[in-house]
Amino acid sequence: MEKKICAGLYTQKVLETFKNPHNYGKIKNADGIGKVGNIVCGDVMWLYIKVSKKNGKEIIKDIKFETFGCVAAISTSSIITDLVKGKTIEDALKTTKDNVIESLGGLPKIKYHCSVLAVDALVEAIHDYFFKNGKSIPENLAKRHKLIQKAKDIIEEKYKKWAK
């Protein structure tokens, strides 16, 4: 990763993405929706996916996001849609937070959690698609889904007092 990034300062790519985010909005009749984040912490990300078959494989035909959050949250939302649009579900699930960070030319360390949030939203959207369609859920995906839900519960518990 480039070294020129310092905390609190965004790369040009982050700012451009924030200024002109791709694929924002809702998908009506989405095949899967991933909802992550918490209003109390300040970042909420919703990812919608539309799945179709190509050469016998399921691909993410369309993807859109709705995000409430900071510059980093909006940029990571946009970049993850770019990263996985048109990919097979199998390949999309290989996307990591580092892919997101690298695609943005870096993020301040304190904002790394936004890249995690984007990947989590994708995992949740795909999990939702499998679940809704009664498909068997790959073991690894089930595990990731469980972890995301667990983290969500912890955060909700932590901010319960403040949110009431």
Next chain:
Amino acid sequence: MKKIYLDYASTAPVDRRVIKAMSSFLGENFGNTMSLHYFGQESKIALEQSRNTVSAFINAQPNEIIFTGSATESNNTVLKGIAFANKEKGNHIIISSIEHPCINESAKWLEKQGFKITQIGVDRYGMVNATDIRNAITDKTVLVSVMHVSNEIGTIQPIGEIGAICRERGIYFHTDASQSFGKIPIDVKKMKIDLLTASSHKVYGPKGAGLLFVREGIKMDPLLHGGGQENGKRSSTVNIPAIVGFAKAVEICKKEMRSENARLAKLQKKLIKNLLKVKNSGLNGHPGERIANNVNLWFAFTEGESLVMQLDMYGIACSTGSACSSMTLEPSHVLIATGLRPEQAHGSLRISMGRWTKEKEIDYLLKILPKIIKRIREISPFKEEAFV
């Protein structure tokens, strides 16, 4: 693109008249105030003239003014210096819940050293109730510190009332006047202030100069030990250019404060009135007891950092108390203290005006900001209509 600066509460440019006053002290008049020779004497004279100017401005005696390097240094000196010098009298300090981090962190540090700290809460306008201070005082209390004006929400605290209570009980009263000094009148005698902090760069002086008023006879240990400058209260070679600049800045404020305040109050009114027309918005801070240069609003379901960065793209510089913009990812303790809900605190925006703020700049902001809010809400999963 034309840049519009609306972050004066953060820092301000140095006034040209100040730069002019400073310039010879960066060049030919470079002497050390402690030197006996001509060069030293020239600097010493400039230092004492500066002291006269700033002391008269707050109705203090010249020997009651200590020049420091910053308001942060002044505040650290007060808390630590008073706590340690008055240990035999007590170990209890009272502060408000909306102080600047340099007070909060100093208090936290003192707590680790065994001192007791009480934080007094505020009402929904960010106002401290003087009676709460009275009730919190114990026979171990040595210091009460309440800021004069909030740097975030602009609320003016009842400093005179708190001062009177402390004086009556024989407890030192300190106020951090970083946001009020040079903007509204301060009289340390009338307001019964024992210690006061102010900063140069907030009043169009240079950075690197602050002051601490310490009423005569008060026991306070120094933070910096050394050559004994500033009457032994603050060792360091005296930063003459900055102090001369600070004093010049004060001189200008003294002349222009009243008319400037009236001018800014008009712009403030216009901003607040028009921005409250945005759906799901509200004013942070007090509607009446408020410094004229500060506007702070929340716009529900927007995020402050996004607001600031979008505004920046239009050339407008503001700031936010949103969690996402802070190094800790915690929302502003001041906004939380006033009881804002999370979705409100996240979308807070501080607009702070100053000497060069023009009405047409305010009009431009009023044109741009509602558009930005609309767009941020568009991208968000929380739709505006859901909260009407």
